[in-house]
Amino acid sequence: MLRLHRVEPSAALWSDRAGYPDRLIFHTPEWISFVAQCQGAEPVLATVTDGDTPAGHFTGLITKKYGLRILGSPMAGWTTSYVGFNLDPAVPRRAALEALLPFAFNELGCAHLEIRDRFLAESELGGLGLVWDTAPTAVIDLTPSEDELFGAMASACRRNIRKAAKSGVVIEEVHGDPAFADEFYDQLRDVFAKQNLVPTYSVERVRSLIRHLEPAGRILQLRARDPEHRSIATAILPWYHRTMYFWGGASYREHQHLRPNEALIWHALRWARERGVTEFDFVGGNAYKAKYGTTEVPVPWARRSRSPLVARLRDAAKQGFALKQRAAARLTGVSRPATPDSAARAG
Structure with a gap:
């Protein structure tokens, strides 16, 4: 049975994590420091074990909203694509996800969890009380x-x-x-x-x-x-x-x-x-x-809240952000035609 154990960052820890084939830039200390600084978030590093045998690592960050602790791996708005796990290839990702739930809600005392793992499939999410959005890349x-x-x-x-x-x-x-x-x-x-x-x-x-x-x-x-x-x-x-x-x-x-x-x-x-x-x-x-x-x-974005109220607060915050963004646009006058010096376009 898999379990997660929170650990403090160290040179040896980062070195071990870098050896996993599923490592991404979003698991590196540089990226975690970037997100922590911009979001005022607390990094959470954990080892995944199967009994006494090391099986991998988990990466996330805790932030607060409405006074509630939220574990993001990542959260929307962090300009961070995927985080989740680094696992031994023989370890089922669903088993690691199942072990993450009591770690997030009981050990860390979080009220909400979001995770987007690059190698986690929608077929592995059922039966865990999660809801998810299909978010292909x-x-x-x-x-x-x-x-x-x-x-x-x-x-x-x-x-x-x-x-x-x-x-x-x-x-x-x-x-x-x-x-x-x-x-x-x-x-x-x-x-x-x-x-x-x-x-x-x-x-x-x-x-x-x-x-x-x-x-x-x-x-x-x-x-x-x-x-x-x-x-x-x-x-x-x-x-x-x-x-x-x-x-x-x-x-x-x-x-x-x-x-x-x-x-x-x-x-x-x-x-x-x-x-x-x-x-x-x-x-x-x-x-x-x-x-x-x-x-x-396909890379699903999954989430679970401790209660329906927390889930509604999460959705309300998302809708409120969109309204705030449009209001800010009106106040700054971006709806006016842009000048040649400031006009830009992506993609």
């Missing part, structure tokens, strides 16, 4: 040759990549540039403004992400420049072990005819492949991503 297998990757894209996408090159768009890799976060965020505003919204996080989150990941060499920052050397698009792509992630991208609308977004992604795919990365994860299944030759992978 779009991925690209990077093991084929560069020519095969390019050929798998939609013809219009290939044309756009060629057009960017012919138009003189240059992609540069950014290192140690303190202005990059603000540059990205300025472009991001209009991504939301197009829908009369404002970004769901502040520029400080972008700065924090870069500050935590760049020293460890776990983030690729890209900038697209036009023939006049103006920055017209940006992308932020964390990577670790076998996977690169599309955390965010934006571009100025007045330069869309140069097709910088496709050029950024194509550069990232080749960069990752050259470094032995075998998967590119778009972190979500939006329709526009299919043009890059993606495959959809």
Whole structure:
């Protein structure tokens, strides 16, 4: 029978966790520190044991809402895709999930739990009192040759990549540039403004992400420049072990005819492949991503509350956030036409 035991972080612990084949960047100390800082959350690290035999690890963070302790692995809004478990391949993930429930609600005293584990299937969730949303992501297998990757894209996408090159768009890799976060965020505003919204996080989150990941060499920052050397698009792509992630991208609308977004992604795919990365994860299944030759992978987002009241409070908080975001958009006037200096677009 599996059990979870909370442990304190240590160099030996992080080293052991890094040896599991299912490790992701979201399990690393740099990422956990990033989330803890931005969310004011308390990291929770636990070992999974089968009797006296080590079987894996669990990663999460505790935050508070309405005075209640909530365990997220992760929570929505953390700009973190999957967390969950690192397990020995022989250990069933459902058994680990079953052991997580008493750990979360009894040992940690939490009133609500959310988990999105990259390798947990919907078929493993039944009978545990969980509810879940189907939340697929779009991925690209990077093991084929560069020519095969390019050929798998939609013809219009290939044309756009060629057009960017012919138009003189240059992609540069950014290192140690303190202005990059603000540059990205300025472009991001209009991504939301197009829908009369404002970004769901502040520029400080972008700065924090870069500050935590760049020293460890776990983030690729890209900038697209036009023939006049103006920055017209940006992308932020964390990577670790076998996977690169599309955390965010934006571009100025007045330069869309140069097709910088496709050029950024194509550069990232080749960069990752050259470094032995075998998967590119778009972190979500939006329709526009299919043009890059993606495959959809289901990754359910499961949750359980101690009581129906807590579940209703969670849903109310989610709805309230959406209303607050739209109200903020009206107050900041993002529904007005954007100026050439501030207009941006993602994807």
